[in-house]
Amino acid sequence: MTTEPSTKENQLVVIAPVVRPKRAAQRASEETLPAPEVDAAEPTQDQAEAGPRLADRLALLLVTPETRGPRIRLGVFWFFLVLAAATSGRVWTAAVWAVVSAAAGYQIVAAWQRDQAEHAVPEDPQDARHRLSSGGLFRLVAAAGAALMPIAAAYSTGLAGAALIVLPLLAILAHLVFGLQPSTAAPTVIGIVLPALAAISVVLAVRAGLWAGLFLVLAVSLYDAGSFLLGADASSRWEGPVAGMLGVLGVTFTIATFHPPPFSNASAWIAGVAICLACPLGQWLGSSFLPAADSRAPALRRIDAYLLAAPVFLGCVWLLPG
Numbered sequence: 001m002t003t004e005p006s007t008k009e010n011q012l013v014v015i016a017p018v019v020r021p022k023r024a025a026q027r028a029s030e031e032t033l034p035a036p037e038v039d040a041a042e043p044t045q046d047q048a049e050a051g052p053r054l055a056d057r058l059a060l061l062l063v064t065p066e067t068r069g070p071r072i073r074l075g076v077f078w079f080f081l082v083l084a085a086a087t088s089g090r091v092w093t094a095a096v097w098a099v100v101s102a103a104a105g106y107q108i109v110a111a112w113q114r115d116q117a118e119h120a121v122p123e124d125p126q127d128a129r130h131r132l133s134s135g136g137l138f139r140l141v142a143a144a145g146a147a148l149m150p151i152a153a154a155y156s157t158g159l160a161g162a163a164l165i166v167l168p169l170l171a172i173l174a175h176l177v178f179g180l181q182p183s184t185a186a187p188t189v190i191g192i193v194l195p196a197l198a199a200i201s202v203v204l205a206v207r208a209g210l211w212a213g214l215f216l217v218l219a220v221s222l223y224d225a226g227s228f229l230l231g232a233d234a235s236s237r238w239e240g241p242v243a244g245m246l247g248v249l250g251v252t253f254t255i256a257t258f259h260p261p262p263f264s265n266a267s268a269w270i271a272g273v274a275i276c277l278a279c280p281l282g283q284w285l286g287s288s289f290l291p292a293a294d295s296r297a298p299a300l301r302r303i304d305a306y307l308l309a310a311p312v313f314l315g316c317v318w319l320l321p322g
Helices: 021-032 045-059 071-088 090-118 128-134 137-155 157-177 182-208 210-231 239-258 265-288 298-303 306-319
Strands: none
Touching (some): 071 182, 090 182, 090 298, 157 182, 182 210, 182 265, 182 298, 182 306, 210 239, 210 265, 265 306
């Protein structure tokens, strides 16, 4: 019996994987376990907190009007007053808007000072500088600055622009003179600039032409009327502004039909649509520059629809061809 010699070609080498029983069992159990279910529709904690905050911010866009007190009679009186002033010319318009701007500036600073007093620690009122900033001095500064700007606009556009730059700087300088930080001048600057922008724009619109002033006053007044009358007891916050926008479109249709100077059919519609969008945004702007949406500032609320509508309308009058 012969034995074949062992060669490399005749050798069969089999390499088997080394399997450890414990690790193999663990891997098998992991493969058989179902994956945890993730509910994509369930909001996270950050999303749940961000939702109410966003809703609260959007709620400032639409201010629910109040019908308590003689607000309806004051609204009617205000409408006839600004309409008569616009018809009489830029001097009477400047006089009326100087008064309401001064009241709005005073109330803006007063609202911020009340908010600071509510959040102040007990020892702060003992500081003389704190008492000064909480007193009536800077309220009067804001009122005077806001009143001077429409008067300056009655004389020239350049003088109004200069006042819009110089008067806020003087307010900041007044705070520095009394040893206060420049940041404490923010309420005073807001009280000067915010109502004055609307007042200057109305005066300059009247300077641009009688029909320009009447268009602005009638459109914003009808927005205020619709927003107030239908928004006071409405179930939805949008009913009042939508009704006001319909009033603006009614005035726009009339102006576009007859297109008195300086308007053409197209420019009247562009200006009217701009007023429609700017009126509710002006209400939000007024709320955002107060400590809270329900802060007491009735003079500012009286003109808040003008805050953006008047400057935007003035831009349309200046830029669009007649």
